[in-house]
Amino acid sequence: MESRVAEFWGAPDLSVQIGGGASERQEAAAPKDDMDWAFGLSTPELRLFTTGLKQRLTPGPAATLGARVRGFFADLPVAPETDEPSPRLLVGALPFDRRADDCLFLPERAANRIWDMRSSAPRPSIRALTPEPSRAAYEAAVTQALAAMRASHGGAEPINKVVLSRSLKVQGDGAIDPFALWRDLKADPTAARFLTPLGKGAGGAMRRLVGATPELLVSKRGPAVFSHPLAGSARRSVDVVQDEAAAQSLLASDKDRREHALVVEAIMDLLAPYCSDLRAPPGPALVSTRTMWHLGTRIEGRLHRPDETSAAELAALLHPTPAVCGSPRDRAAERIHALEGYDRGFYAGAVGWTNAFGDGAWYVSLRCAETCGDQARLYAGAGIVEGSDPAAEADETSGKFQAVLRALGVDEASV
Template sequence: MNGFTVLDDPTGTVTARTTNPDGAATPRYAEFRLASPEVALDAHGVRERLDVPSWDGPTVTAAARELLGRAASARWAGEPAPILVGTIPFDPSRPAHLVVPAHQSWRPVAAASRRRTGDVAGAATHDLPGRDDAVFRAAVGRAVSRIEAGEAEKVVLARTLDVSAPAPLDRAALRAAMREANPDAYVFDVALPGGQGHLVGASPELLVSVRDGVLHSHPLAGSAPRSADPEEDRATAQRLLASEKDLREHAFVTDAIREVLRGFVEHDDDLDVPTTPELVATSHLWHLGTPVTARLRPGTSVLDVVYALHPTPAVCGHPQDVARELIGSLEPFDRGFYTGLVGWADQAGNGEWAIVLRCGVVRGADVRLFAGAGVVAGSTPEAEHAETAVKLSTLLSALGGVA
């Protein structure tokens, strides 16, 4: 990325010196922020950029290990061990944006003490989440017909919403607002390549984290809107927990993750996938979630698992090949990094990757938001439209507090 100004960073962008094939030194730029519920990673600059001939798990993992090894051998005394950071698109066969940053730092995340709500300020002339999206409704209807015809069991369809603030957005304030409203989320802000803007969001879903060979995942599928009335909110949660439609949708995800992870453990008892989901609350939605743990075979990298799992039925559908064909034919836009992954990895195979959800691409004062919903037998265009409206509200509420 060349020539961009970070509005919330008065010190400017860090310049890293890299080498072109002809030997000329070229300044290159990057900005990456990812905060889990416990710890935040801030990274700037580009020491190395990962470019591979084939974007698949084995190729990416091998290239990352080589790149991180080279960066480790070249680091100065006292510098932290290098890591790889970035984002992987929804279609994992397309190029990811992965770099070894020139500078990185970790800090604990302060506990959020209050919640924020509100609409996008000054957005009255723009589409709002409650406004009808006829194209999305029609796509859901066609998907249900294909599912009822036996072509698929689930497909996740998304829609976009473009809004504009009165002035360029302060992304630091936006991140703080998202953290306050969603203290258990993975809050991210990543400068995208080619001047595309910043991918900013607060994802509720961890795809995978690996620490010393122990894997954790927390897939979400099946949701219902929260209510300000405590009794109605509790009743909604219990209905979700008993919903045959939502339980079936959730099972597609956990079954797929279980099958993939079996290939990365030595023994069956090294993998724990509970058979019954639990309730997970965000500021706007109840979700069905399942905490998954596994002890990986020695030598397995988080990137091996990431590319094997992605995209799960939670963001794509089932069967995957049919769902991807339906997404390509029914969605009138390119998802890019939406429903992709954001995270980091180190040379030892550790790392943490969240699914890119509840997000938008910020370009100055303009934001393109994304939201999707899982379509299964029994889904209706009205219900899925309402679900995406609630999901769009996560970022819109934060925008309303800072615009």
């Protein structure tokens, strides 16, 4: 098993376990500069923790990612035989905007063991929560999106869905520790927890994206490719009867099933030219996190030419899906830029890894916060389709904030 695992990660002698049995034993403390570029991804299937920055991938847009990744690994010198070989993989994040620069890098070290957390600072008190935009402004934007969608249906390329997000600015009375936040997001074991550096922010503090996403954008292992899109959501209840009712109502919802079908269709259409076999079940299934119900569909395929197609290239192909942008993608993105009033940055982008063999996994960066010093900015969105209710969509985004707010020590908040 160990040799196959090492091949999967792209480091010939790297001892990495895959599966639920992988332990989160702590590593020895790393130098501060190494921790500045620490990356973490922990899912029910695998764990990856890296430290240090060895080399940045030249930043660029989604359209050039596949070529840049191929060139990077082609030019990467063969590492000398040592007791601790350098990993041959890129980790990092893709932004929401396909035209914006990504942030991927080759780490110094990689393992399945969690970083040393003993130096984590105490959790600061949260002084202020500021919605940007306000709930009322968000509901007004939903109304405008619905009007734009209706008006577009007389044209050649009607807009069928727009995903509108809102943000929540968090002010602490001290530095917000992204590693402690990452640790405390462990309360939802079904999610993929991630932490990735984004470069220095104001005042020289490192910006990081930290979250626990339920959504796999794409994974590749040899010829096998998988995607598990989620679209259509309902807030969970602590009352068992009400919780089951919310789940069944979501599963039966025509509006949510239409929203979900747009996502599945788009992913299938984009993957089809790359696959000799591609399949999905006829309808969605319920997927739960600690705070939300979702409609999900597992898509599976086999690639025509797996040696020529990397996981990063597939992520760039699919991203952003209608689950986080809308349909058609470019028209929906125009509406988002016009209505949201802020740059999403790496929210609703993707976080993951790809190795020199082209294998890898990328997760949609949802249920997350961007941290920098004593501030954090949380994001949440909802898919707007014909039949959407502005108040209900605002409620959905409020529910999606709760996982990160709890990890920050904020009890149920009305935002």
